[in-house]
Amino acid sequence: MLNFEFAYARGGFRLDAAARIEGGVTGIFGPSGSGKSTLLLLIAGLLKPQSGSLHLDGDVLVDRARRIFVPAWQRHFGLMFQDGQLFPHLSVRDNLLYGHARLAPSRRLFDLDTVLQLLEIGHLLERRPALLSGGERQRVALGRALLYSPRLLLLDEPLSSLDERLKQQILPFLKRVKDETRIPMLYVSHARAEVEFLADRVLLMEGGQLRQEGAQVATKSVNV
């Protein structure tokens, strides 16, 4: 169970969002600029809320009142953001194995070959990220996030640069990941069909406020 309550302001933008989310895939929709990426960055630990808290399965990761803030690298979350932050100085192979190599073998949920095959990136292993297309970078970033066998996957428009054929290949794979590994996912996308295919529930972000799709009014807290 993921449980958060954040208040965060940057420039003229203010986010006030709270939710209690069971496992599975949670789709997050909302207009451009409404705060979806900001919410994922807060959950990832790449932004610090001015106030609020974050718990995952009973672990306290953020509690500003108690001055607790577990840094991103200690949260063991898999991240995949729009500008796919691969390490530029490492080959695709080393990017993919970056987290995986540091995991005890018993904690690894995927092996390299499965990920290479599914994402069709085996021929890219020796390249540097600068020499990849946008869609290739996206697939490598997704592969790296999966190979890290995270406790939580935060995916921000993970398939947006891919053609239809690759989307149709990767979506069922993500569904299998969901069913077989039980890794909870937050999935930000503008593509309703993707979200409907994968998600167990949908949250709407509007003007920095979160609500459950179908709910009448934006409330400070939603139980999902």
Ligand SMILES: Nc1ncnc2c1ncn2[C@@H]1O[C@H](COP(=O)(O)OP(=O)(O)OP(=O)(O)O)[C@@H](O)[C@H]1O
């Ligand atoms: N680095 C930044 N510094 C200042 N303001 C920012 C920064 N990044 C985003 N913002 C602002 O924060 C608000 C929320 O942005 P955010 O990227 O979270 O929206 P989003 O819902 O993910 O949008 P999109 O669907 O376009 O990706 C916007 O008003 C945006 O302009």
